[in-house]
Amino acid sequence: MLPLKEKDKPIVQKLLSAGCCARCILRFCCTRVQAAYRQPQQETLKELLAFISNTENSKSQDPAASESTGDNKSQDAAVSESTGDNKSHDAAEDPPSKRAKLDPNETKAGSEEEEEDAAAKSRVCVVCLGILQEFCDITQAVKIAEAVKAEKYEFDSLLLSVSLPAQLCVREHSCWLHVKKEVRDKGLVLDKDDIIPLKEAFKWVVQGLVSKGLGGVAVVTKGGLDVGVEFTHEATDADCHFLASVCPDCFKPAKNKQSVFTRMAVVKALEKISEANFLKHSPCPPTQTSSCCSLQGVQCLHVSLFIAGRYNKFCRSLPQTPWVIDGERRMESSVEELIAASVLSSFRAEGFNFSSSGREDVDVRTLGNGRPFAMELLNPHRTRLSRAEMKQLQETINESSDKIRVRDLQIVSRDAMSRMKEGEEEKTKSYTALVWTRKPIQRDDIIFIGDIKELTLDQKTPLRVLHRRALAVRQRVVHSMNARFLDPHHFHLELKTQAGTYIKEFVHGDFGRTKPNLCELLQTDTDILELDVESVDVDWPPAIPE
Ligand code: ZN
Numbered sequence: 413m414l415p416l417k418e419k420d421k422p423i424v425q426k427l428l429s430a431g432c433c434a435r436c437i438l439r440f441c442c443t444r445v446q447a448a449y450r451q452p453q454q455e456t457l458k459e460l461l462a463f464i465s466n467t468e469n470s471k472s473q474d475p476a477a478s479e480s481t482g483d484n485k486s487q488d489a490a491v492s493e494s495t496g497d498n499k500s501h502d503a504a505e506d507p508p509s510k511r512a513k514l515d516p517n518e519t520k521a522g523s524e525e526e527e528e529d530a531a532a533k534s535r536v537c538v539v540c541l542g543i544l545q546e547f548c549d550i551t552q553a554v555k556i557a558e559a560v561k562a563e564k565y566e567f568d569s570l571l572l573s574v575s576l577p578a579q580l581c582v583r584e585h586s587c588w589l590h591v592k593k594e595v596r597d598k599g600l601v602l603d604k605d606d607i608i609p610l611k612e613a614f615k616w617v618v619q620g621l622v623s624k625g626l627g628g629v630a631v632v633t634k635g636g637l638d639v640g641v642e643f644t645h646e647a648t649d650a651d652c653h654f655l656a657s658v659c660p661d662c663f664k665p666a667k668n669k670q671s672v673f674t675r676m677a678v679v680k681a682l683e684k685i686s687e688a689n690f691l692k693h694s695p696c697p698p699t700q701t702s703s704c705c706s707l708q709g710v711q712c713l714h715v716s717l718f719i720a721g722r723y724n725k726f727c728r729s730l731p732q733t734p735w736v737i738d739g740e741r742r743m744e745s746s747v748e749e750l751i752a753a754s755v756l757s758s759f760r761a762e763g764f765n766f767s768s769s770g771r772e773d774v775d776v777r778t779l780g781n782g783r784p785f786a787m788e789l790l791n792p793h794r795t796r797l798s799r800a801e802m803k804q805l806q807e808t809i810n811e812s813s814d815k816i817r818v819r820d821l822q823i824v825s826r827d828a829m830s831r832m833k834e835g836e837e838e839k840t841k842s843y844t845a846l847v848w849t850r851k852p853i854q855r856d857d858i859i860f861i862g863d864i865k866e867l868t869l870d871q872k873t874p875l876r877v878l879h880r881r882a883l884a885v886r887q888r889v890v891h892s893m894n895a896r897f898l899d900p901h902h903f904h905l906e907l908k909t910q911a912g913t914y915i916k917e918f919v920h921g922d923f924g925r926t927k928p929n930l931c932e933l934l935q936t937d938t939d940i941l942e943l944d945v946e947s948v949d950v951d952w953p954p955a956i957p958e
Contacts, residue, residue, distance in 0.1 A: 430697035433537030542704030557625025569636030722782030760793035851936035
């Protein structure tokens with residue numbers, strides 16, 4: 413039994429006459445009982461007809477009482493659906509093209525069963541243009557499931573997302589206006605927001621079927637594999653164009669949008685347009701069409717997967733990310749590309765975003781335990797690498813190049829990733845710099861440097877990064893230093909500093925932009941010849957024993 417109330421009767425009546433399908437009628441009756449949508453539409457239609465004839469019989473037998481608009485055509489057709497006759501008439505009237513299929517090659521030529529089927533499904537619903545008629549059965553769901561299977565994803569849950577032609581909003585609006593008056597005359601209200609959205613109803617019916625076709629994977633509302641189905645209906649594309657002249661503000665051309673008639677824009681315009689104005693431009697109820705929507709395809713998109721680890725960089729001519737100046741590439745590779753190559757192929761991901769705890773200059777090595785990094789993998793097809801497989805992947809990366817090395821490679825959660833950036837400024841980093849001095853270095857200089865603790869620097873944005881960072885004075889702390897004598901003009905300077913300290917500028921002074929600096933402290937010209945990052949003291953991601 414359908415969960416309908418007496419107040420729904422005029423709505424059912426009116427929409428049946430207008431040529432709405434059984435499921436759309438349930439939507440306009442604001443039925444939230446999902447099972448009602450899942451039952452075969454012929455069943456629902458039979459029940460709807462019984463539901464309204466109940467009153468008619470009790471009121472009067474006069475057929476004129478049922479609808480006064482005189483458009484009884486679709487109701488007749490509806491009756492024929494339940495009785496099964498009239499099929500040759502319907503089949504002749506509706507061209508076969510209306511029976512849009514997922515696979516265009518698959519046209520079962522006129523078997524008797526097919527003919528009957530075509531007759532039973534008769535008219536294309538004026539509101540959903542067939543979406544709740546032609547695409548809601550197990551056959552269609554299996555086709556969607558097969559399309560998903562072909563992509564060979566690993567996934568635990570799925571989410572169906574539906575993209576509808578924008579003009580369906582106009583039809584929905586028109587139908588709503590069509591019943592609104594009737595409802596109002598009976599002293600009731602039909603709020604547009606209470607109508608069950610077409611997408612919802614479609615999902616209620618199809619999601620479970622698709623899930624079944626995929627071995628019963630969980631259906632969720634967020635995350636997992638997004639299975640996108642897109643419907644189009646070219647024949648009625650122009651139906652919403654009148655809105656642009658009525659509400660030009662809503663239809664501003666935007667980048668990467670093919671058409672200004674997006675669903676959002678159409679919805680916005682429909683909110684603005686007056687009822688009278690709408691009725692001037694658009695038929696109410698919507699007109700019948702001979703063709704159904706077509707399913708453009710199934711687009712799968714898996715939610716991002718995050719991996720993290722630490723990397724070493726052993727090369728003084730390797731940028732962290734691709735280095736492009738004026739559209740031209742400098743340096744042939746980068747840390748992220750060397751890591752990503754194997755990662756992308758292992759997870760069969762389509763792209764990535766790389767981030768790290770700070771970054772080193774192209775000529776700086778990163779030694780010690782390495783620098784924490786994380787990667788967002790876009791649309792990964794594999795998601796369940798075991799610990800052993802992760803280890804294998806790490807080895808593959810390490811064998812692919814001697815310029816870098818990774819460790820602690822692991823899958824992490826999106827939330828965990830933000831921990832890498834947390835309090836980054838408060839962390840400490842250790843460096844070793846090869847320093848040249850003009851004046852020969854004395855033993856006292858070595859001792860003097862070693863005695864300096866918690867030295868606060870004022871660093872004006874370095875000249876070399878001024879083109880991409882705002883001019884400011886940043887205070888950074890050098891916690892401790894140690895000098896190792898090499899020859900009278902060279903020594904190794906070991907520093908432990910607050911993250912974000914510009915080491916090169918501290919050594920050469922950057923024309924007095926960093927104060928104090930090593931030139932001032934040693935009272936001679938000094939320059940930095942080489943720099944290595946020795947450690948990045950961020951305790952994330954957790955170490956994995958080798
Ligand atoms: Zn419909």
